[in-house]
Amino acid sequence: MVIGLVLHAGHRDQFADAAATVSGVDLSWAVYEREDQIRDRVAALLRDEKLDGLLLGLAPYARARDLLPPGLPVTVTRSAALDLALAWARARGNGWPATPVSIDTFDQETVDEVAGALGLDRAAIATQPFDPERPIADVIAFHAEHLQRTGAPYAISVRMAVASALAGRATVLHALATPATIRADLHELALRIRNRQADRRRFAAGVFLVAKPEESPGLDRARAGLHHLLLNTPEFADAWIDHRGPRGLLAFAPAALFETVTHRWVNLPALAEARETLGVRAVAGFGIGATARLSVTLAERAAARAEQDTDPSAYLFTDDGMTIGPMGASGVPLAYTYREHGGIESLAGRVGLSAATLSRLAAIERGLEGRPVSPSDLARTLGITDPSGRRLIRKLSEARLVVGDGSSQMHRKGRPTRLYRLAITSALPAEEGMP
Structure with missing residues (x-):
């Protein structure tokens, strides 16, 4: 496994310390001194190394995200609330007052959370959250103006x-991600890559159906022709193929084989060839499940879904609720869906969340119908802890x-709770380049 690390030269020690606990992983470094x-640096890393994953910070991700290959597992590491608290502790250790102070990159909620815990005057804290469109010169000017206006020592x-x-x-004072923060991100990325590789090694099922014979060659003859076509397709050489029902074929193979023959679940040229050479409309369904029986069941359901389309197509159903399809007979995919939310897989990879999580969030957004939600309410809906809900909101905000x-105030005492409106579904068309 090869993981690429994109970092500033001044962060080398933190990343090296974090990586010391990771075994079975080769690291490839892309180090820069200026943004x-x-x-x-990223272009050279992608060109010279065959990466299984990439770890980088907010600024590198913002500057190079369009260079990243679709489907490459990416984790964007970022400084946490603890890192900000440690920076304030260093200021106290130097004998400086906690405020006034200017802070960049951290979102307002994190600054408020840490300042509230430390009992600081929030009105004396100037915050400039990270904005991928903001040039570094503006960040420098933000601090310079605040320092000149307030006379703050740091x-x-x-x-x-x-x-x-x-x-x-x-x-x-640098509030850089600590080795512990980087280590956690690196471990999570390595685990995600291993799970992805394990999924590719899992066996999957494929069901191919003669949806409707054209020019009436007969079902038996059409199925036999489809069987012969698949057996003589080089990509199916390692698949086990047998008859299933009067008009269908069942295939077993590693999931990676089906991913290859469908060009990473984009199209299935065998369907076009079946129409051209056999005169039949063939469809296909693929299933990936924990057992062979479940994989076959999912494949049959996916094939039944493909039969509902007018053109030859294929679908993939998995046991974690993912649906990809319809895959066209050739050329570009006809569509791409994840639990009925198009573009989730691509967007999730860029954001650094799992497609399943982002899909659930899209479903929650649809149910809210534009109503705002608090981090704690979102956490309860997802079945996660409140701190995890706040971290999720921060990641979505970035x-x-x-x-x-x-904001809302549920109780007379205590600080108001910030409210957020989910904006996932509106981001999907732009992410996929759809109109």
Whole structure:
């Protein structure tokens, strides 16, 4: 397994410390000293290495996300609330007041959470959350203006360029991700890659059906012709193929084989060949389940779904609820769906969440019908802890998949709860380039 790491030269020690506990993984480093070098470093890494996954920070991801191959597992590591609290602790250790201070990259909710826990004056804290469209010069100007206006002795930053730009004017305390934070992200990415590779090794089932003989060659003859066609297709050489019913064929093979013959679940040229050479409309269904029986059941359901389409097509159903299809007979895919939400798989890979999680969030958004939701309510709906819900909101916010929508105060005492409106489904068409 090869994982690429994209990092600033000043972060090398933290990443090396974090990677020391990971075994069975080869690391390939792309190190930059200025943010304008990121794209070239990432392009070279992708060109020279066959990566199984990529770990990088917010700024590198923002600058190079369009270079990343679709389907490449990516984790965007980011500084956590603990990292911000540690920066404030260093300021106290230096004898500096906690406020006034300017902070970049952290979202407002994280700053409020840490400031509230430390009992700090939030009105004296200037925050500039990360914006992928904001140039580093604007971040530097934000700190410079605040330092000049307030006379603060220091600023807190996650961007390495800020320290060099403000040298001589103020001290910059780095709130960089600690080795523990990076280690957790690296372990999660390695586990995700291993699960992905294990899924490719799993056996899957395929059901091929003669949907409707054209020019009436007869069902038996049509099925026999389809059987012969598959047996003589080189990509199916390692598959076990047998008759199933009067007009169907059942195939067993590793999931990776079916992924190959469908061009990564995009199209199935054998369907077009069946129409051209046999004069029949053939459809296919693929199933990936925990057992052979379940895989066959899922494949039969997927084939039944394909029969509902007018053109030759194929679908994939998996036991975790994923649906891909319809796959066209040739060319580009006719559509791409994940639990009836198109583009989820691609968007999830870019955001750094699983497709299943993003699909559930899209379903929740549809059920809310535009109503805002609090992080704790979202956590309860998903069956996760409140801190996990807040982390999820932060990740969605950084990807612009939630929009702040006011706040509510459930109790007379205590701080108001921020509300958010999910914006996942509106992001999907743009992600897939659909109209």
